[in-house]
Amino acid sequence: MNCLSINIRGLVGGAKANWVKELRLVNKVGVIALQETKVENVVKSGLVGFWGNKNFDFAFVASVGLSGGLACLWDPKILKVDSVVKNRSFILLRGSMVGSGTPINLVNIYAPQSVVAKRQLWYELSDLIDPSVGQWVLVGDFNAVRSQEERKHSKFKMVCAENFNKFIFENGLLEFPMNGRKL
Template sequence: MNILSLNIIGINGGAKANWVKEIRLSNKIGAVALQESKLESVSRSGLVGFWGNNTFEFSYAAFVGLSGGLIWIWDPNIFKADVIIQNRCYLLVRGSMVGSGILLNLINVYAPQSVVAKRQLWDDLTTQIEKYDGKWVLAGDFNAVRSLEERKHSKFKLACAENFNKFIFENGLQEFPMQGRKFTCIRDNGKKLSKLDRFLVSSDFFNSWPQACVRVLPGRHSDHCPIILEVVDLKFGPTPFWVFSSWIGQPGFEEAVVEASESFVAFDPPDVSLTSKFAHLRSRLKVWRDEFLSKEKESENMALSELEYLENEMESRDLTEEEE
């Protein structure tokens, strides 16, 4: 499974097709969550501009009153949907990852303003999480913060935060580090800031991709910034092998380098041969390093033992100049 394809974008309010298209050009996206569509019905033709081509499937929950409207768009080559549950405050799409069969539940969340109504939403979402197995990703505007630090110049409601944190804790949900910005909602010309938009994932999802992160993108078309969950394996090749300048001149270091260099047999092509030679040198230096650190640790332990002895002696007599 290509885990890069799990990248998910969450966008709240006023999103323009060209803008989403720009994001998709630089990121391989598996799903896009749109909020506040304010549409009673959604057509494929109306979403082509958001996705960039016709290779997508979608589901939506119509808006109620003056706000709302949730949409999920996903790549059927990456994610196969089996169950769709529509609600005024959330849109659940349940399915599996193509190729791997991993069960994945995607929820687009748009929480209400009322503290009581949010608590009811948390209960409803808990029921869904308990009902289905598989990994979970909850994306959207939760209209709640978890701590005072997630608001600036706006009212902090302790009861709301406690209810939200309780919901997260009881369902074993976790958050990835957020990069780009600290806040996702900007109002009153930047005077009021808050972190309302986020991704919450189940522990098994988090453990499968611990190096994933959430990026906050510039909010040019809404008071809410788009957020993207980048589910990537940050594998940059082998762990670097550090050679410290303090090693140079230590007994056996130069001999280990010379022996490794002279014992290596070159071959074609040159670039592969050079890479192999560095690997050969690294393996020989690791042996020398381990022996050197072992001896150094032994000397350190002896010195610490002697120091402890002298500290005990200081309590009963004066130390000699040599001991000092």
């Protein structure tokens, strides 16, 4: 299953929807995780342009004004979702891979800016992560880096990196190198 994670910086705008749809089709994506939707309500008809048709399920977390907001879209022929856990900073999809039945927990994250609020989020997620209930995949905008070399055009906060690295290590998570670009 391929997953596409994008900080969309607002759902409004036809060009964004077409761009995401093309990425989904070209890369055979089964799950789209969007961060910073900046909308308080999401309806399926408003997401069709991102997926390309109506053959998807979705979950969302509302923004607070124009801040934050999350959406997950998935192909129910690939991912069978049994339950959804929502928080202002994440959406957790619990389910299984269709065909294999492999349990999977997919978390779409948009971490807060504050170091203290981020640390609280890492605690909350750590309480949820249980390797005995399947594979865990965490995607999103963590608003954190692991080392100073990763920080570009902003101030590096050592304590933030230490907290993030501790969260990754204590939960047995692995980081996979991803490529991307700014919109």
